Amino acid sequence: NAGRGAAGMQWIPSSSSEKHIQLFENELSEAGDYDDPFILGCVSPYDQAEAATIVPAASALDCSPGMFTSIEKVQNETALLESKCDTCPLDTFSMSNSRNLQCMTCPAGSTTEGEIGSTYCVQMELNLLSPGVLVMGYIFVALSWCFSLGYFVWIYRNKEHPVVSMGQIEFLTLFCLGTFISSSSIIALGGEALVSEDNTMASRSCQAIPFLYSCGWVLMYSSLTAKSYRLFKVLQNSRDRIKRVEVRAKDMYYIVAVPILLVLVILVAWQLTDPIVYERRELSRDLNPITGVLTISSVGLCTNVQWKFLGPLIAVHVLLAVVTNIILWKVRDVRDRYQEQRVVAMASIYICELLLLGVPILFAVRDSSDARYIVLAGVVFLTDTGSLSLVFIPKIMYQRERAGSLTIFRKRRQMNFTSVPRKNMNPSERSVVTLEIAPPEKNLSVIEEVSNEIEKG
Secondary structure: OOOOOOOOOEEEEEEHHHHHHHHHHHHHHHHHHOOOOOOEEEEEEHHHOOOOOOOOOOHHHOOOOEEEEEEHHHHHHOOOOOOOEEEEEOOEEEEOEEOOOEEOOOOOOOEOOOOOOEEOOOEEOOOOOOHHHHHHHHHHHHHHHHHHHHHHHHHHHOOOHHHHOOHHHHHHHHHHHHHHHHEEEHHHHOOOOOOOOOOOOHHHHHHHHHHHHHHHHHHHHHHHHHHHHHHHHHHHOOOOOOOEEEEHHHHHHHHHHHHHHHHHHHHHHHHHOOEEEEEEEEEEEEEOOOOEEEEEEEEEEOOOHHHHHHHHHHHHHHHHHHHHHHHHOOOOEEEEOOOOOHHHHHHHHHHHHHHOOOOOOOOOOOOOHHHHHHHHHHHHHHHHHHHHHHHHHHHHHHHHOOOOOOOOOOOOOOOEEOOOOOOOOOOOOOEEEEEOOOOOOOOOOHHHHHHHHOOOO
């Protein structure tokens, strides 16, 4: 196209000469391979100078995938047989060899991820939590907090009632606090990050989950263990002796503190040595040959969960639950309104059932962010609210009964409850459990009969 001088052969537009059209179309059609709008003709120097540039150049090479024919190169570069191709710019692509004058634009929602010369566009399926699922999780948290705060208010509004005072206010309060902390882990479950975003905050959310759930759960069960052991110690020291036995709440706080400290040591060691991090795991790649869009499906997960730390945490939880149920079994003779043997046993079975159902489902839906979040948030919510209800609803029912018997034991033996004056006492002495063992020579059958009549109203 850039030739000058003597007449020579040149590709020219078919519309430039009717004579050339008729001549060369006949010749090429006989050959059976004429499908080009340009014809090869003998052009005079004058015609060569006036001829328009053919784009793309008929003798130029096809452009490779990820490239296009550049008009600027055709017009400005002199070499006829040299490639006139250039790379596709951002967010455009070319899938195959071609002489196209421009690359195709990426469909909506896809990009070339900042690359030029791309042969396809990328569309990310991040499997993020849907807004509706997140709202459901926040509703779970709000309901659980309302339960915890509601029962907390009930405790202090009825702290003078024998059912509440014998239930040991300090440890019932710690139980409510434990469920409050445990339910907060549902908020941390919603931490996410996009592919291009910094995942620091999402990793911190992952690291907060075991802290919140483990500390809350251990606080729940250790408070039940402490209050049950306190009652057990009173009964154990008072058998066969006619004396007043006092066990203060502060003497039992170590039962709560030791498991909490043990769990914190494990969690801090985990955090310092090999913490949990948030990562995106690729699930699949699917290239659509028609649209040229490569769909990459990924899911965000909390990874680096080390069994050398998770195992001891689970062991502490299981051991605490077993010890609590053993102690409660030893005080099973005390009436249900003053101890939680039955309800804690029911709560333990209830939690085991939730885990037996939840863990297999969790493995089945681990690649779906929404389903995984629903399962985990549901297990935490049902565990906390179920445990709260099993412990407090019976107490509320007993507290609302008329008069109610002040007998402590069921029908095997009787023990009278004596309130201790609460004025001029410091807070650690206000819930002293004071029991007076009835002497054996008294007519216990009469006491039992009267107590039963009082219970009947």
